[in-house]
Amino acid sequence: MPFLSKEAEPYWNPYLSGIGLGLVLLLTFLVMGRGIGASGAMTSVVATTASVISPHTTAANDFYQGYLGDGTVSPLKDWLVFEVLGVLIGGFLSGLFAGRTRIKIEKGAAITTNRRFQYAFIGGMIMAFGTKLARGCTSGQALTGGALMNVGSWLFMISLFAGAYATAWFVRRLWV
Known part of the structure; x- marks a missing residue:
């Protein structure tokens, strides 16, 4: 197996x-x-x-x-x-x-394990707040709303990807 x-x-x-x-x-x-x-x-x-x-x-x-x-x-x-x-x-x-x-804990060389957990917790709280604000999680917004061609769901996903890429530019140094 x-x-x-x-x-x-x-x-x-x-x-x-x-x-x-x-x-x-x-x-x-x-x-x-x-x-x-x-x-x-x-x-x-x-x-x-x-x-x-x-x-x-x-x-x-x-x-x-x-x-x-x-x-x-x-x-x-x-x-x-x-x-x-x-x-x-x-x-x-x-x-x-x-x-x-x-x-295992996925993290870059420039960050400690404790800091990685802190950032993951903070990111999770931001996503939880955004989920309630957007009236749905990413799976509901992207999959269900996207399949129904809801404009709000498409705007949500475009904004999510734009925000993720912008954030990645700032936190990239922690991973490389």
Whole structure:
């Protein structure tokens, strides 16, 4: 089996992977009536956790009530939660079978491990804020919104790539 060998399997062809992802998106539209995305699942988990920790606060909060409803159905039963769990489990199994499950920290020579974690955390927080501001994660905006030809989704992705390239120019020195 590949995960028992020392060498990692080659990556899949990106064009074939893109076609596969497009077919998954099409199937999602046909079966569920909506596209894919991950931020809705995260919000469902946060709303459920908040309602367990502080039910009075969430009962008085309109934002949480949009996810919690009348309490008869758990927000964790939303299909997006299962989608994200499937992505996590599938990603791990894919890495396992391809021989890519070694634990390592990707960083340049000019940065310490602690600084790398700090930058990753800060970047994650910026992306999380942007996700809520844009009303959707990159997968929802790019894949679902892009497939539906939503102008806002296309502007979001163009801005995301422009911002990423601009940021890369400034942080490049940390990696080379």
